[in-house]
Amino acid sequence: MQLPVMPPVAPMLAKAVSEIPDLGHTEPKWDGFRTIVFRDGDEVVLGSRNERPMTRYFPELIEAIKATTPPRCVIDGEIIVASDGQLDFEALQQRIHPAASRVKLLAEQTPASFVGFDLLAEGDVDLMPRPFRERRERLIAAFGSGSDQVFLTPATSDLAEAREWFHAFEGAGLDGVVAKRLDDPYQPNKRAMFKIKHERTADCVVAGFRWHKTGDIVGSLLLGLYDDAGRLQHVGVTASFSMARRRELLDELAPYRQDESAEHPWGGGADNGDQLPGAGSRWNAAKDLSFVPLRPELVVEVAYDHMEGDRFRHIPSFRRWRPDRDPRSCTFAQLEQPRTAMLSDVLGRG
Template sequence: MDLPVMPPVKPMLAKPVKKIPPGMQYEAKWDGFRAIAFRDGDELELGSRTGKPLTRYFPELVAALRERLPERCVLDGEIVIAKDGRLDFDALTERIHPAASRVATLAERTPASFVAFDLLALADEALLDTPMADRRALLVQALSGVTAPVHVAPATTDPDVAHVWFEQFEGAGLDGVIAKPLDLRYRQNERLMFKIKHERTADCVVAGYRFHKSGPIVGSLLLGLYDDGGALQHVGVCAAFSMKRRAELIEELEPLRMRSAAGHPWSSWTDETAHETARMPGAPSRWTGKKDLSWVPLRPERVCEVAYDHMENGQRFRHTAAFRRWRPDRIPESCTYAQLEQPVRHALDDVLGDTG
């Protein structure tokens, strides 16, 4: 492979802001694996956000990209998998599997797509110093007439349209809106774009914690919600505390600390075999294969309000939640899934139908 921009490339990033800024190009924020696609004739590689190769995990996508991309190019985009008309991040993470046979089975059962939103090189020309608006025009031209499973991400310079996308596209499993300055040059691993994500709040039961890696202070609080059957389900963690606050939480939570997990709603976590069939804290990471079963059980008697962006399969927070406040006015049993706002469904095909 001999391209004007060579792997590994660490993609340009976005910093969070509260509102959609004016005077920019706007795109949907895709909920998948960020990937840089490198094609040089028959050679094709997919690089992850960290620079590690993703090529072996998406054989069907490699074949499709080799067919549909320009002969020599470097594209920034997102690998996604859709089920029932919306993005399915769980199906995507299942691809990170050591067995080639399993990857091949999943490639046939749940084929992936590639959504391109930036062009870093074309033929013999590197475009890293080309303004974003010009790169976008070249991208649309280079992929004119491209067919699924390769798509050009829809884009607009109209902030009113961006606001509509922000409200509607979540129903198709998307994650918010990205805003890009029109004169922006491509700078690897720098947060020069802006991301506007959905944020909601929920009252959750605090049923345990993990220690911080630096010592015997709180690293993260384990959060739960009651399901329709009255069982307390683990929904995620909140972890953004100052070091001082982490130490204070140890003292605050000490009266709730249980001597063992016996009788706790999540007592099965102490059984390694339980982690083979259920996704719960301590289960092996799909990325590292390592697991940590250590946690401190608390009597599930305290409630806190947390902010979150969206739910994964309606069951758990996709990302780490942000602690907002304690809720002494709420009883744990009132913390159910019923309080969670569900986005109105929106067909993914409608999102991809307009490339701008």
């Protein structure tokens, strides 16, 4: 492979802001695996955000990329998986598997797509120093009509439309929107773009904690919500605390610690359909996911962006304790439901 921009390349990043800036260019924020495609003729490499190749995990994308993109190019974008017309990040995670036979099967069962949003090189030309305005124009020309697996991300220059997209696209599983300066060069590993994500709050029951990797302080609080059957379901953790605060939490939680022999909502097996927090990690088999059980009497308010199924998609942020809330009132019913949308609605815009 001989390209003017060679792998690995660290992708340009975005910093979070609360409002959509009027920069003349806004795109949907895709919830997938950030990927830079390097293509030199029949040779294609898929580079990940951590600069490691992911080519072997998505074999079905190779031919689709070769059929859609210029013979020699470098394209920044996102690998996504859709189920029932909406993004399915859980299915996407399952695609990272060490067994070649499993990779082949999943490529057939849950095929991935690639959404391109920046052109870093074409032919012998390094486009990274060029303004984004030029890179976007060349990307549109390079993609042509796209395909059923390789897409050009839609974009708008209208701030009012960008605000509408922010709300309209969430129901299809998108994170929010990204705003870009039209005059900026491509800046690897720099937070030179702006991301605007949904933020909501929820009151959750704290029913356990995990130890911090450094020793005898709190690592994370385990969060639960009650379902319609009155069962406390594990929905995620909150973990953004200073070291001093982690030590303080150990003393604050001490009165609620429960003997392992006592009855706990997350004790016993997982054969009743409940979501339990002690299952093994498919990413790291050696990772200790055991927890210290707490009586489910504490309520905490957390901020989150959106749910994936019945769990927080990203780790929510601790906001405050809620001693005024009855733990039994912390149910899934409090969660805001986004507007229904389909990926076809998103890709048909712009």
